[in-house]
Amino acid sequence: MTRLSCEKAVGQFFAYLDRALAGEALADLEAHLEACLSCCDKLAFSRQLDDFVKARLPEDTLPAGLEARIRRALSRQAAEP
Amino acid sequence: MSGGGGETVDQRRRRLEALALPYLGDLYRVAVRLTGRSQDAEDLVQETYIKALAAFPALREPDRIRPWLLKILGRLVLDRHRAPAREVAVGDLAELDRFSLYDLVWDEDPLPYSDNLHRDFLAQFPDDDVRRALLALPEVYRVPLVLLYVEELSYRDLADALGCPVGTVMSRLHRARKILERELWDCAKRRGFVRGGEA
Numbered sequence: 001m002t003r004l005s006c007e008k009a010v011g012q013f014f015a016y017l018d019r020a021l022a023g024e025a026l027a028d029l030e031a032h033l034e035a036c037l038s039c040c041d042k043l044a045f046s047r048q049l050d051d052f053v054k055a056r057l058p059e060d061t062l063p064a065g066l067e068a069r070i071r072r073a074l075s076r077q078a079a080e081p
Numbered sequence: 082m083s084g085g086g087g088e089t090v091d092q093r094r095r096r097l098e099a100l101a102l103p104y105l106g107d108l109y110r111v112a113v114r115l116t117g118r119s120q121d122a123e124d125l126v127q128e129t130y131i132k133a134l135a136a137f138p139a140l141r142e143p144d145r146i147r148p149w150l151l152k153i154l155g156r157l158v159l160d161r162h163r164a165p166a167r168e169v170a171v172g173d174l175a176e177l178d179r180f181s182l183y184d185l186v187w188d189e190d191p192l193p194y195s196d197n198l199h200r201d202f203l204a205q206f207p208d209d210d211v212r213r214a215l216l217a218l219p220e221v222y223r224v225p226l227v228l229l230y231v232e233e234l235s236y237r238d239l240a241d242a243l244g245c246p247v248g249t250v251m252s253r254l255h256r257a258r259k260i261l262e263r264e265l266w267d268c269a270k271r272r273g274f275v276r277g278g279e280a
Contacts, residue, residue, distance in 0.1 A: 001090070011178070012152075014196055014254055014255045019227060019235075022096060034162060042183050045199050049182070049258070049262070050204065050230075053211055053215060054230045055093070056208045058114055058239075059113075060113045060119055062106050062109050063119065066126065067105055069123070070105065071103070073127050073131060077134055077135075078090045078134065079091075
C-alpha cells in the first residue's frame with residue numbers, strides 16, 4: 001500500500017477532479033488509486049455526481065430587455081450628483 | 082488605465098459600457114445559476130454593473146475586465162448573505178467531511194437489480210430536486226461551486242475572485258459537494274427512493 005490512507009485519499013478527490021493537486025500530493029493520490037479499487041470507485045462516483053449536477057444547472061436565455069435596462073440604470077447612476 | 086485625468090462620469094460610463102456590456106450574457110448565465118430565478122439574476126447583474134461603474138477607475142487591466150466583473154458579482158452575492166447563521170446551518174463540519182453518499186447508497190442498495198447502482202440512483206432525481214439541492218447550499222459554498230462549474234476557474238482564480246486563500250477555496254469546494262450529497266440523500270428519503278439509514 002501507499003502512504004496515503006483511504007480517508008486522506010477521499011479527502012483529496014475534489015481537488016484532484018478540479019486539477020488543483022500537484023507535485024507530491026498528486027503523486028501520492030495517484031499511487032493510492034493504482035492500489036485501491038474501492039477508492040477508484042468512489043472517485044468515479046464523485047466525478048459522476050459533478051457531471052450530473054452540472055448538466056442540471058438552470059438554463060435561461062438572456063432576457064431581451066436586460067441590456068437596455070442596464071444602460072438606463074448606468075445613465076441614471078452617472079447623472080447622479 | 083481606467084479613469085483618472087479629466088474623464089467625466091458620463092465618459093467613464095460610456096467606456097464601461099463598451100468594455101463590459103459584451104460580457105452581459107456571461108454574467109447573466111452565472112447569475113441565474115447562482116440565484117435560480119430570472120428576476121433575481123437580472124437584479125444581480127444590474128447591481129454588478131452599477132458597482133463596476135463606481136469601481137471602474139480602480140481597474141488596472143482592462144483586458145481582465147471579465148474576471149473583474151465576475152469577482153464583483155460573486156462578492157455581491159456573498160456580501161448580501163453575510164449571515165453567520167448560514168455558516169452554522171451546515172452543522173458539524175467534521176461529520177459533514179465524513180459524509181459519503183456513495184457509502185450510504187452502497188450500504189442500503191436501494192436498486193438490487195441495477196448493474197450500475199450509483200448511476201441509476203442519481204438518475205431517479207427530477208432536475209428540479211437537483212437545482213433545489215444546489216440552491217440550498219449557503220452562499221459561501223454555492224458561489225465558488227457555481228463559478229467552478231460554469232466558468233471552470235482554477236483554485237487560484239477562485240481565491241482571487243472571492244478574496245480568500247487557496248486553501249479556503251479547496252475546503253469550501255469540498256464541503257459544497259458534501260452538502261450537496263447530503264441534500265440529495267435527504268431528498269431521496271423524502272421521495273422514498275431509500276429507507277434512510279444514517280452514516
